Amino acid sequence: MSFETIPGSWYLILSAALFCLGVVGFLIKRTLITVFMSIELMLNAVNLSFVTFAHEWHAVKGQIFVFFVMVVAAAEAAVGLAIIIAVYRSRSTLNVDQIDLMKL
Amino acid sequence: METMNAYHLYLWLIPALPFAGFVINGFLGRKLPKLIVSSVALGAPLASFAVVVRAALMVWPGSGSVALPYVENFAGTWMLAGLLHVDFTFALDQLTLIMLLVITGVGFLIHIYSVGYMTHEDGYWRYFSYLNLFLFFMTVLVLAENYLLMFVGWEGVGLASYLLIGFYFDKTSAANAGRKAFVVNRIGDFGFLLGMFLILAQFGSLSFSQMGSSLANVPGMHGGILTAICICLVLGATGKSAQIPLYIWLPDAMEGPTPVSALIHAATMVTAGVYLIARTHFLFDRSPMALAIVAIIGAATAFFAATVALVQTDIKRVLAYSTISQLGYMFLGCGVAAYSAAIFHLMTHAFFKALLFLAAGSVIHGLSGQQDMRKMGGLRKKLPVTFWTMTAGVIAIAGIFPFAGFFSKDAILYEAFQHGTPGKVLWFVGLVTALLTSFYMFRLWYMTFFGESRADTHPDTHLAEPGLNAKHAHGVHESSWVMLAPLAILAVLSLLGGWVGMDRFGGFLAPVLGPVTVPAHEPGGNTLDLGLSVVAVATAALGWFLADLFYRRKPDRPMAIQASMPGVYTLLENKYAVDEIYGMTIVQPLILFSRYVLGGFGEVGIIRGATWVLGGATTLSGEFVRRWQSGNLRSYAGWLAAGAAVLLIFAASYALGVSGTMIHLNWGGH
C-alpha cells in the first residue's frame, strides 16, 4: 500500500460506517427533523459506495445512478419537510415519541 | 334373470299412487273439504289394488301371459361406487304378489273403515296422508328387488308407524309410544344394516337374483358367514315383527287410532320381518343354526306373549299381545324351513287380526271411547253386526275347523312336528300356546259381548282416544255401514281364506320359496296330519270350554284364582316387568352416560375446552402482537434495522459461501 494507491475497500468501509451512523442517528434522535437528517446521511453514504464501485469497474452508470439518487433525495427532502411542517401545525410538537397516532 | 315382456305391468304405479295421495293430502289436505280428502285417500289404494289385480291376472300360472319373475327397472342406476351397484328395480314374483294383494286389499278395506272411524277427528287429512305414505313404503318394501331398496321401505314404514302411533301428538303417552316404537325399530335396523354390509362383503351385490345365482355356484357352502348374515337380519326382523327381545313397542303402539293398529300392527308392517326371512330363505337354508334361532325365538315369543295376554284388561292390549304371539307362530314356521306355511299364516292372520282390531274399534266407538273390558258386557244385542263379525274373527284365530286360522296354524305345527326331536318340543309349545290363544280370545269375547252390562253410567273421562268421547257422547250404538262393510268382507275372508289349502298355496309359492319339504298331503289324507289336526282342534275347543266356564257360567272363578295366585297374576299383568328391566339395565345407564360422560366430559370438557383454548390463544396472541403496532417511530426503526441485519447476514453468507469463491460480480468492467 503506497501513498498513491489505496484499496477501494477503505472507501466502502467508510461508506458502511457512515450508513451505520445514520441508522444510529435514526434510533436515538428525538426530533423529527434530526431524524430526517440522519436519513440524508444514510443516502449520502450509499452514494459514496456507488461512486467507489463506478470508479473500480470503470462504469459510468454508477455515477449516473448517484445522479438519480440525488434527484430523488432532493424531491423527497422537499416533500418530507412539507409534511413535517404540516405535522407541526397539527400537533405543535416535533417530538418523535409523542407523534404515535395517525389521528389525534 | 330379467324377463323382457311385451306386456308392461306398470309396477311403479303401485307405490306411486299412494305416494301421490300422500302428497296431495299432505300439502293441500288442510284446505280441502273432507269429501275431497276422503276421495283422494280412498282412490289411491283402490287404484293401487287395481294395478295389482291386473298384474295378478296377467301373471297367473296357466292363464296369464307374463312369466314370473318379472323385473322392472323404473329409474335406472341408483348407486355405482366400486363394488356397490344398486339399481332402482322392482321385481314381481309369487311371494311379492301375495304380499301385495294382502297389503293393498286389506289396506283398502281399512281405509274405508277409517273414513267412518275418524270422521270427527281433527287432523283427518293428516291421518290419511300418513296412511297413504305407509302404503307407499310398504309396497316399496315388498316390491324391491335388492336389499337396499327394501331397506328404504323398511325404514319408511317405521317412520309412518311413528307418525301414526303418535297421531294424537298432544297426548304424552302417545308421543312417547311413537318414539319408543321408532327407537326400538332402529335397533333392529342396525342389525339389518350389519347384515347388508356382510352380504355386500360376501356376495358383492345386494340384488336378490345375483345373490341367488352366486350362491348356487357354491353348493357346499354352509354356516360361517352365512350364519352371521342371517343372525343380523333376524335382529332386524325381531325389531320390525315384534319378537323377543324387541317386541316392547307393540303394546304401547295401541295408543294410535284403532285402524292404524289394524293395518300396521296386525296385517302389514309387522309382517315385514317374516317377509324378510322368507325372501332370504336361500341363505337361511344354508344355515341350520340361524333357523334354529328363528324357531326358538318364534316359539318362545308365542308362548310368552300368550301368557301375558291372559290377564290384560284393555281390549286392544289383548289383541296386541295376540299379534305378537301369532307373529311368533310365523317365525316358528320360518324356523322349521316351512316358509310357505309361514306366509300362509301371514295371509290368514292379516284377515282375522285386521277384522278383530276393526271390530274392537267398532266396540270402542260404540261405547264412546271405553277400552276396558271390565266395563263392557252384554253388547251382543246392542251391536249385532259387530258381534257376529268379531265372532268370525275369534273362531278363526282360535284355529277351529273350518275357519282360516285352522289351516295355516295347523300347517305350521305339522311342519314343526316333522322336524326331529327339537321340532316336537316346538310343536308342543305351539300347541300349548294354541290353547292359551283360544282361551284368552274367547275370554275377550265373553267379557265384551256376554253377561250383564258393566258399563259406567258416567262416561270415563280418562279415555284412550280423545276424539271419540268428546263428540260422541250418546248411548251405545252400532257403527255406520262405512265401518261395518269392511268388517263383513273381512269376516268372509276369515271364514273362507283358509280353503285355499296349504298344498295349493305351497305349490303356488314353490318357484320362490322352494318346494314344500314334506310331500303334499290332503287334509284328512295323511294319518299323522289327521291326528295332529284333531289334537289341535281339541286343544282349541278346550280353551273355549275353559273360557266359557270362567267368564260366562261362573264369573267369580277368575277372581278366586287371582286371589289364590297373586304373585303369578301380578307378574303376568305387569308383562314380566320387561319394560322396567330394559329401563333399568339399558335406558338408565345410557342416560347417565350421555349426561355425565358425553355431556359433562365430552361436551363441556373437550368441545368447550377446545374452543376456549383456541379462542384464548387467538386473544393472547392478539394482545401480544398488538404491542408491536405502537406507532412509535423509533421502535419501528429498531425492527427495521434488525431485519436489515438478518437479510445482510444471509446475503453475505450466501455470497461468500458459494463453493469458496465469490459470485462473479462483473469484476473488471461492465
Next chain:
Amino acid sequence: MHLILFIIFAGFCLAGAINLLLQTHPINSALSLIVVMSSLAVLYLLLGAEFLAAAQIIVYAGAIMVLFTFVVMLLNVGTEEKTHGSRVAKIIGFPAVVVILGVISTFVLESQQRLSSPSSGISLSEKVTTTQDLSRVLFHELLLPFELTSVLILIAILGAVALAQKEGA
C-alpha cells in the same frame, strides 16, 4: 498524497457524522451535516467524479441543507427534550447496527482478499470521468429515466406546496 487527503476528509466525514449525533439542537446537527456533505464532495473528486462533486455541493449542501436549516428556523425547533423513547430501539437496534457494520466490512475485506491483485487500488492518476462521458450515457441510453425524474420533481413541487400551505389560505 491520495492517502493523506483520504484520511483528512474521511476524518471530517466521520467527525461530522458523530457530531450530528451528539448535538442537541437541530441547527447544530444541520451544520454538521453540511460539513459531511462537503467532505463527501471532496472524496468524490478523489474518486474522479468531478460532475458529481459539483452536484453534491450545489444540490445537497447548497439546496437541501439550506432547506433543512430554513425549516428549522421556521418551526423554531428548540433543543431536544429528553423523552422516554423506546426500549426496543436500544435493545434490538444497536446490536443490529453493529451487525450491519460488521457484515459489510467482513464482506468487503473478504472479497477484496479473494480477488485482489497487487495492482488493484485507487490512485489519483486514474481516469477522471468527465461531464461529457456522463452526459453521453445519460442522454442516449437513459433518456427516459431522465425525463421521468423531471416529472418526479414536478410532482414533488406540487406536493410540497400543497402540504405546506396554511389551512384556508
